[in-house]
Amino acid sequence: PETKLPKVGTTIFTVMSQLAVEHGAVNLGQGFPDFEVPARLVAALERAMREGRNQYAPMSGVPPLRQAIAGKTERCYGYRPDADAEVTVTSGASEAIFDAIHAVVRSGDEVIVLDPCYDCYEPAIDLAGGIAVHVPLHPETFAPDWTKIRAAVSPRTRMIMINSPHNPSGAMWSADDMRQLDELLAGTSIYLLSDEVYEHIIFDGRRHESALLYPSLRERAFVISSFGKTYHCTGWKIGYCIAPPAMSAEFRKVHQYNTFCTFAPAQFAFAEMIEAEPAHYEQLGAFYEAKRDRFREQLLTTRLRPLPVPGGYFQLVDYSRISDLPDAEFCRWLAIEKGVASIPLSPFYGTPPEGQRLARLCFAKNESTLDAAIERLQSL
Ligand code: PMP
Ligand code: GLN
Numbered sequence: 001p002e003t004k005l006p007k008v009g010t011t012i013f014t015v016m017s018q019l020a021v022e023h024g025a026v027n028l029g030q031g032f033p034d035f036e037v038p039a040r041l042v043a044a045l046e047r048a049m050r051e052g053r054n055q056y057a058p059m060s061g062v063p064p065l066r067q068a069i070a071g072k073t074e075r076c077y078g079y080r081p082d083a084d085a086e087v088t089v090t091s092g093a094s095e096a097i098f099d100a101i102h103a104v105v106r107s108g109d110e111v112i113v114l115d116p117c118y119d120c121y122e123p124a125i126d127l128a129g130g131i132a133v134h135v136p137l138h139p140e141t142f143a144p145d146w147t148k149i150r151a152a153v154s155p156r157t158r159m160i161m162i163n164s165p166h167n168p169s170g171a172m173w174s175a176d177d178m179r180q181l182d183e184l185l186a187g188t189s190i191y192l193l194s195d196e197v198y199e200h201i202i203f204d205g206r207r208h209e210s211a212l213l214y215p216s217l218r219e220r221a222f223v224i225s226s227f228g229k230t231y232h233c234t235g236w237k238i239g240y241c242i243a244p245p246a247m248s249a250e251f252r253k254v255h256q257y258n259t260f261c262t263f264a265p266a267q268f269a270f271a272e273m274i275e276a277e278p279a280h281y282e283q284l285g286a287f288y289e290a291k292r293d294r295f296r297e298q299l300l301t302t303r304l305r306p307l308p309v310p311g312g313y314f315q316l317v318d319y320s321r322i323s324d325l326p327d328a329e330f331c332r333w334l335a336i337e338k339g340v341a342s343i344p345l346s347p348f349y350g351t352p353p354e355g356q357r358l359a360r361l362c363f364a365k366n367e368s369t370l371d372a373a374i375e376r377l378q379s380l
Pocket of ligand 1 (some may be wrong): 031091092093094095118163166167195197225226227228229234237238239
């Protein structure tokens with residue numbers, strides 16, 4: 001049969017996790033923590049279920065959670081979105097990304113994506129009838145290349161998608177990048193989708209440059225985040241979108257006929273957790289910074305070369321001292337022969353760069369998991 005998504009196969013995350021299981025590899029591939037979610041959150045979820053919060057939630061999310069998100073946003077970025085008109089709870093950031101794209105991208109519209117980018121962006125653009133315009137980030141720093149981005153804007157540009165802290169590289173946008181973006185979009189009707197799922201996982205005293213910090217960006221932005229990353233529960237699939245009222249209204253038209261609403265008990269649990277333990281997200285950067293530092297130190301005892309990690313929970317490693325295989329083949333070999341699952345970068349590109357020898361390792365893991373991986377990587 002004719003396929004609507006000819007370029008799409010099974011995602012690299014599924015492929016590598018399956019390989020890890022088949023070959024007993026330590027799984028540093030797919031991004032998910034292997035430690036427990038906060039005890040208070042589990043208790044709150046249990047309580048919500050026992051107290052009968054088990055039926056459909058309101059379409060846009062339960063009011064206490066939307067209020068908690070508005071309050072947390074104000075504490076973090078000095079801007080309080082209207083909980084009723086501007087905050088929508090979704091089934092993970094993935095659903096929010098899909099809904100935002102479908103809310104505004106029409107047939108033939110162009111959407112600028114910055115490569116490497118998360119793999120769910122382009123299929124959603126394709127399904128909406130849009131055209132993904134791939135612009136490479138800087139090949140070593142993964143910073144935005146403003147000359148190239150400016151050159152990619154056309155009268156058909158409908159949206160630009162950005163992601164800081166960045167998956168897969170960990171790169172973060174600077175205030176100057178935000179200013180350049182603001183200047184580029186001023187006077188246009190181009191929408192911004194800002195994927196901020198790693199907003200709290202930031203290191204070395206950096207500031208997360210949320211689009212919400214900038215009034216003129218905020219008025220055109222769908223700002224998307226995910227509790228999966230912040231609360232170590234990627235399997236719960238709860239995220240949200242903050243956007244101005246008119247944009248949120250269009251967003252909800254898609255959301256209401258996509259999923260209608262999201263797992264209700266967890267929404268009550270997150271509402272409680274956000275209010276009762278702000279220290280959790282405030283200290284998340286320090287929590288992961290310790291993991292990053294320890295893991296990087298260990299990597300220096302291997303022949304892999306770790307790249308800088310300003311934020312997020314992924315460590316890129318250059319394997320060119322070990323192998324000249326293309327990344328997909330190298331990562332397969334590493335999982336099957338050496339027992340460590342990783343993620344190649346090529347699936348994150350429209351056209352993968354020639355000769356790039358990088359793999360992504362997730363360090364959102366217990367020390368024992370990382371130690372086991374390092375022992376295997378030392379034999380490379
Ligand atoms: N965007 C980025 C950059 C991500 O890394 C992820 C999770 N891997 C998502 C979106 C999707 O988040 P969720 O699991 O909440 O759907
Ligand atoms: N976001 C996760 C990652 O980048 C994977 C999510 C998924 O498996 N689809 O590893």
